[in-house]
Amino acid sequence: MEGSDPGRGLVVPPDLEATIVLVRHGESTFIGEGRFQGQAETPLSSLGRRQAQRAAARLAHPGTSPALPIPVRPPLEIVHSPLGRATETASAIATAMAADDAFGHAILLRPVDGLLEIGQGEWEGLHRTEIEARWSDVLATWRRRPLEAWAPGGESLAEVQARVRPSLEELVGRLASAAGAAGGMPADTSAAGRSPVAGYQTEEMDQPWSVVVGHDGVFKVLLLTLFDLPLERFWMWTFDLCGFTVIDLRAGRAILRAVNLTEHLAPLLDAAAQEASEERARSGAL
Numbered sequence: 534m535e536g537s538d539p540g541r542g543l544v545v546p547p548d549l550e551a552t553i554v555l556v557r558h559g560e561s562t563f564i565g566e567g568r569f570q571g572q573a574e575t576p577l578s579s580l581g582r583r584q585a586q587r588a589a590a591r592l593a594h595p596g597t598s599p600a601l602p603i604p605v606r607p608p609l610e611i612v613h614s615p616l617g618r619a620t621e622t623a624s625a626i627a628t629a630m631a632a633d634d635a636f637g638h639a640i641l642l643r644p645v646d647g648l649l650e651i652g653q654g655e656w657e658g659l660h661r662t663e664i665e666a667r668w669s670d671v672l673a674t675w676r677r678r679p680l681e682a683w684a685p686g687g688e689s690l691a692e693v694q695a696r697v698r699p700s701l702e703e704l705v706g707r708l709a710s711a712a713g714a715a716g717g718m719p720a721d722t723s724a725a726g727r728s729p730v731a732g733y734q735t736e737e738m739d740q741p742w743s744v745v746v747g748h749d750g751v752f753k754v755l756l757l758t759l760f761d762l763p764l765e766r767f768w769m770w771t772f773d774l775c776g777f778t779v780i781d782l783r784a785g786r787a788i789l790r791a792v793n794l795t796e797h798l799a800p801l802l803d804a805a806a807q808e809a810s811e812e813r814a815r816s817g818a819l
Contacts, residue, residue: 543701543758547785551708552603552742554592555752555778558614558622559584564774567661571653571687577621583801584775585622589629591797592744592777593636602779602790604738607636609711612704613746615644622775623746647700648755650748651693654686679767690764693754701758704743705782711741752778759787773798 559581563570577585595601607630613623623642630636656664664672674682683689747755749772756770757763759780772778772793779791 543698543705543761545705545782545785545787546709549705549709549712549782549785550740551705551712551782552738552740552790553704553708553780553782554603554608554742554744555755555772555780556588556592556622556626556744556746557749557752557772557774557776558616558618558746559588559775561618563658569653569656569659569661569664569684571651571657571684572616572649573653573657574617577618580801581618581774582621582625584798585625586629587797587801588622588775588777589625592626593629593632594634599796601777601794602738604740604742606739606741607638608640609708609741609743610641610643611744611746612643612645612648614648614650614748614751615646616649616748619648619746619748620644623744626744626746645700645703647696648745648747648751649696651690651750651754652684652686652688654684654688656684656687676768678765680765690754690767693751694758694764697751697754698758701755704745708741708743708782756780760789 559577561570561575561581562578563573563575565578565580568575591597591601595603596605611623611627611630613619627640627642630640631638656668668685671682671685675684679690745755752772753767753770754764756778757766762769770792773795775795775798777791777794777797778789779794781788781790
C-alpha cells in the first residue's frame with residue numbers, strides 16, 4: 534500500500550501485563566538557544582537540570598496524591614538514549630529512586646542506541662531561523678508531509694523506525710521475562726480478563742514496568758510503531774520536556790493511559806512567570 538510502513542505489527546504477548554513510562558529529557562542548551570540538535574551532544578541547561586530533578590522526585594514517589602497511573606513496585610529498569618541530555622535525566626531518576634525514602638535500591642540504567650534522537654544532518658547546531666531561511670521548502674514539507682522530506686544528510690522516518698522497532702521489541706521482551714519470573718498475575722486479575730476501561734480497577738497495579746528516557750522525535754516513532762499507526766501521522770504526538778506518557782500492555786495490545794503529564798513541573802513554570810513579571814516591572818520603572 535502507498536505510504537505504508539515496513540515491519541508493522543509489533544507483537545505484544547497476549548498474557549503480558551506491564552507498563553511503559555516515557556520521559557522526555559530536560560531542556561538542553563541547544564533548545565534554550567533555539568537550535569536544532571538531533572544527535573548532537575548538548576548538555577542539560579540549568580533549567581533542564583531542575584526539570585529532571587522534579588521529574589525524578591515525582592517518579593520516585595508515584596503513589597503521592599494525585600497518584601500516577603503506574604505500578605507500586607520499583608521499575609525493572611530505566612532505559613535511555615545514550616545522548617548526554619537523556620543520560621543525565623535518566624541518572625537523576627535513578628538517583629531519586631534509590632533514596633531510602635523511595636524504592637531504596639539501585640535501578641538498572643540501560644543505554645540503548647536505537648533510542649537516539651532522529652539524526653538532523655546539516656541542520657544540527659543551526660539556529661531555527663537559519664534553517665527556515667536556507668531550507669524553507671524542505672522544512673515546510675517535513676512539517677506537513679514527513680515521509681517526503683527530511684534534513685539534508687539526516688535520517689528518514691523509515692530509517693528511524695528500523696532501529697526503534699528492535700529496541701521496542703527488546704524492551705517488551707524484557708518486561709515479559711520479568712513477568713514470567715515473578716510467576717505472572719493471579720487468575721482473577723489476568724491481563725486478558727481485566728477491563729481496559731478506566732474506573733473499574735480496584736486493586737493496586739503491581740505488574741512489571743520500565744522507564745524510557747528519550748527524545749520527542751524518537752518517541753513519536755516509538756508510539757506509532759507500538760500502536761501500529763502509519764508514519765505519516767508523525768506529528769500527531771507531542772512530548773513536553775520532562776513530561777510523562779504512560780502506556781499499559783494488556784491482552785496483546787497497547788493502551789494509552791496518560792499523555793504528556795507535566796503537573797510536576799508547575800512550580801518551575803510559576804517561578805518563571807514570577808521572574809518575567811518582575812522583569813517587566815523593572816523595565817517599566819526605567
